[in-house]
Amino acid sequence: MKCGxxxxxSLLGDYSRRDxxxxxxxxxxxxxxxESFGPQVAEAAANAAKxxxxxxxxxxxxxxxxxTLLRTGxxxxxxxxxxxxxLEYHETLNAGSGHQAEEFxxxxxxxxxxxxxxxxxxxxxxxxxxxxxxxAGRTALEIxxxxxxxxxxxxxxxxxxxxxxxxxxxxxxxxxxPVHKILEGKGIAIINIPGCPPNPYNFLSTVLYYVTLxxxxxxxxxxxxxxxxxxxxxxxCERRAHFDAGRFAEQFGDEGHRKGYCLYKLGCKGPxxxxxxxxxxxxxxxxWPVNTGHPCFGCSEGGVxxxxxLHSPAQLHHITPPAWFPSATPEKGKGASALAAAVAGAxxxxxxxxxxxxxxxxxxxxxxxx
Amino acid sequence: MxxxxxxxxxxxxxxxxxxxxxxxxxxLKADPKATAKLGQSLSDWNRNSYQEIKGAQERLQALxxxxxxxxxxxxxxxxxAMKLEPEVNLLAATHYLQALEYQREINKVVAILGSKTPHxxxxxxxxxxxxxxxxxxxxxxxxxxxxxxxxxxxxxxxxKKVALVDVAAIxxxxxxxxxxxxxxTNYLSAPDMPLDTKGTTFELPGxxxxxxxxxxxxxxxSFNDPFFEDNVQESIKHxxxxxxxxxxxxxxxxxxxxxxxxxxxxxxWVKSPTFQGEPAQVGPLANVLTMFAxxxxxxxxxxxxxxxxxxxxxxxxxxVGALHSTIGRIAAxxxxxxxxxxxxxxxxxLLVANIASGDTxxxxxxxxxxxxxxxxxxxxAPRGILSHWIVIQDGTIKNxxxxxxxxxxxxxxxxxxxxxxxxxxxxxxPVQDPEKPLEVLRTLHSFDPCLACxxxxxxxxxxxxVRVKVL
Numbered sequence: 140m141k142c143g144x145x146x147x148x149s150l151l152g153d154y155s156r157r158d159x160x161x162x163x164x165x166x167x168x169x170x171x172x173x174e175s176f177g178p179q180v181a182e183a184a185a186n187a188a189k190x191x192x193x194x195x196x197x198x199x200x201x202x203x204x205x206x207t208l209l210r211t212g213x214x215x216x217x218x219x220x221x222x223x224x225x226l227e228y229h230e231t232l233n234a235g236s237g238h239q240a241e242e243f244x245x246x247x248x249x250x251x252x253x254x255x256x257x258x259x260x261x262x263x264x265x266x267x268x269x270x271x272x273x274x275a276g277r278t279a280l281e282i283x284x285x286x287x288x289x290x291x292x293x294x295x296x297x298x299x300x301x302x303x304x305x306x307x308x309x310x311x312x313x314x315x316x317p318v319h320k321i322l323e324g325k326g327i328a329i330i331n332i333p334g335c336p337p338n339p340y341n342f343l344s345t346v347l348y349y350v351t352l353x354x355x356x357x358x359x360x361x362x363x364x365x366x367x368x369x370x371x372x373x374x375x376c377e378r379r380a381h382f383d384a385g386r387f388a389e390q391f392g393d394e395g396h397r398k399g400y401c402l403y404k405l406g407c408k409g410p411x412x413x414x415x416x417x418x419x420x421x422x423x424x425x426x427w428p429v430n431t432g433h434p435c436f437g438c439s440e441g442g443v444x445x446x447x448x449l450h451s452p453a454q455l456h457h458i459t460p461p462a463w464f465p466s467a468t469p470e471k472g473k474g475a476s477a478l479a480a481a482v483a484g485a486x487x488x489x490x491x492x493x494x495x496x497x498x499x500x501x502x503x504x505x506x507x508x509x
Numbered sequence: 510m511x512x513x514x515x516x517x518x519x520x521x522x523x524x525x526x527x528x529x530x531x532x533x534x535x536x537l538k539a540d541p542k543a544t545a546k547l548g549q550s551l552s553d554w555n556r557n558s559y560q561e562i563k564g565a566q567e568r569l570q571a572l573x574x575x576x577x578x579x580x581x582x583x584x585x586x587x588x589x590a591m592k593l594e595p596e597v598n599l600l601a602a603t604h605y606l607q608a609l610e611y612q613r614e615i616n617k618v619v620a621i622l623g624s625k626t627p628h629x630x631x632x633x634x635x636x637x638x639x640x641x642x643x644x645x646x647x648x649x650x651x652x653x654x655x656x657x658x659x660x661x662x663x664x665x666x667x668x669k670k671v672a673l674v675d676v677a678a679i680x681x682x683x684x685x686x687x688x689x690x691x692x693x694t695n696y697l698s699a700p701d702m703p704l705d706t707k708g709t710t711f712e713l714p715g716x717x718x719x720x721x722x723x724x725x726x727x728x729x730x731s732f733n734d735p736f737f738e739d740n741v742q743e744s745i746k747h748x749x750x751x752x753x754x755x756x757x758x759x760x761x762x763x764x765x766x767x768x769x770x771x772x773x774x775x776x777x778w779v780k781s782p783t784f785q786g787e788p789a790q791v792g793p794l795a796n797v798l799t800m801f802a803x804x805x806x807x808x809x810x811x812x813x814x815x816x817x818x819x820x821x822x823x824x825x826x827x828x829v830g831a832l833h834s835t836i837g838r839i840a841a842x843x844x845x846x847x848x849x850x851x852x853x854x855x856x857x858x859l860l861v862a863n864i865a866s867g868d869t870x871x872x873x874x875x876x877x878x879x880x881x882x883x884x885x886x887x888x889x890a891p892r893g894i895l896s897h898w899i900v901i902q903d904g905t906i907k908n909x910x911x912x913x914x915x916x917x918x919x920x921x922x923x924x925x926x927x928x929x930x931x932x933x934x935x936x937x938x939p940v941q942d943p944e945k946p947l948e949v950l951r952t953l954h955s956f957d958p959c960l961a962c963x964x965x966x967x968x969x970x971x972x973x974x975v976r977v978k979v980l
Contacts, residue, residue, distance in 0.1 A: 190577055206627040209520065209609070210616050217609050221568060225577040234528050235583025236950055243583040270767050312765065335628055378647075391633050391872040397640040399647025421625035424617050424656070428624040432648065433631050433638035
């Protein structure tokens, strides 16, 4: 089918072609595909005879991963489910309930066998035969094991589905288990999108990547898309300069906190958490925890979020800070002793800059190796 | 808090509950011109235009034409209990789409203060992590304060001109539903938005109303009020936990003991909370009734406005008593939302006045004395009163219990076998087609369950007719 403007219009209803191309271009750029991919994304979506079917299963979850989709602006939830995908089953969003919803799901799986994307949110309890999470009289474990082999790919959305999250926190009374462990060794394509909840654009871009290119994005060793989880939060943090210069908030509301200094000493886990919060940010208004003054607690990183104390210092695997930091640049005009301290501070500052450059060099070497 | 609740109430009313009453397939048959005329007769909202309404209808038509109905495919379209005219359905469907925009806008207020939403990340034990410094680019400053104010004003328009009107219209067309779903009429609600640092005066009052009698309202007066602290208990007689006891939260434990469904034994993961030994309903209706009883002016104003609109549409006087019902619970959610919007504006002014006076304190470092300490905290969450109870031994948590809104409402029979609010509200609900029990969903959804739950419909011989998963 040749894709003309009229075809697009009929597919998109009152959603204008320009808007649609904007969304697709933004997604393409965001996925690292470059601006010229925008029209290709649009064409792929328009040429598809059907909107790609998506089935969403919920297990031990709080619906935060669904709520997060309500907040997106590019595209919006309504554009997503009315124009871009066909969300066939979703506990919270289904208009029907009970038998009606379950029958619709079974029918959709049958009709779209091998073609639908399966999204799973929540951990899967396996203790005592999985009785700690039942849907329509059956365990989440049973439903997942039956549904996943029929899907084209499985997306585990959120930390609970990706690595256990909150329900798997010690002492894990229900045997909460991540999706990839349940499906291990079955040859099923799985992508993890961790976060509590994850940034919705990391999920949307993964879906659009698959829909457009008919393949999965590049994943790291923890099955996370590299376009989203390829860097430590710390590497792109807006407060990184304060870390390098040794300017820290020591307590909420203190002078350093009110000047926007680094939150490392308040327990920020940015140095050990791989995510794009510091660049992508949230809610379309450029906010994220560190921006407000709260340390990152590693919600997306297995072994960090929900398992280490909120305010204990992060493990610095890649960056070793100097043992001693200078104080922040003193105010001018405070007399001779202040001037002497400023001179000493400048000397130390120079050393820190040099150390920072070395660190930067090391990062680049690592990049070249990988 | 106000912004979070406003978002929650908008989404619950339009997106999680309205489709039990509004038939979007019928909306396709409506005349958009007549719909615009109807909308303009009800409100001066500037987005009730023909173009806006026609656009919404075309969007729904495109969905239906695609043959892929998605989440709408399992809906109860054409059900005999759906009674609205096509034009009313189309107007509501148009606002359903608009409401998605406004819930996003009010969520930005939550995100500016809370770092992101959902799952805000600005709370600290002893205060908040938001530093206030009008002379810094990295803190709560004038730009952010006015971003918040702009968003509040924008959404206020939608709530007052659209949601309040829609809920009155739906209430009037389904006036018979003022007779169903009252259930437990003991109402419990928390005071909120403290106006002093000790938590002894509140902008939003709360308290307890026994047996639907608002004349017997007793206020909860402070963050330490023993009237609340001493009167909360939970029972596990019918819950999947080990044992059979009724205890105060400080003394509780949570040890799972799953038995599968037992008619007269244990049948739920939810515990059964009681206040003064009885089940209590919580949520926007409890909140609106207690605020009404306490003389909270904005609540009285918006409740009266909705009831007057309903009265004029049905042609007879509908009073506060009508609120003890399924449709009343839905109306209360929007009434509360309108009152909260006034509160948000006032709280914004108070915050700016504090900052102007030089008070930018946002955090008091906590201390944990030796020995055994216990305490509680409460908050009026969107679904009702939320309380957390903690026992600390030498700086370490010894016991922690959360008694959450949906537990109050969804709790099974308690230690004395009294029905919980969900259960009691379903007695005498009409069900036209047991295979498609839409009416059951109407009543359950009116509580805004925080969880997926299951209602089992069984005939008198105990044969299960149908199981309804309520989502």
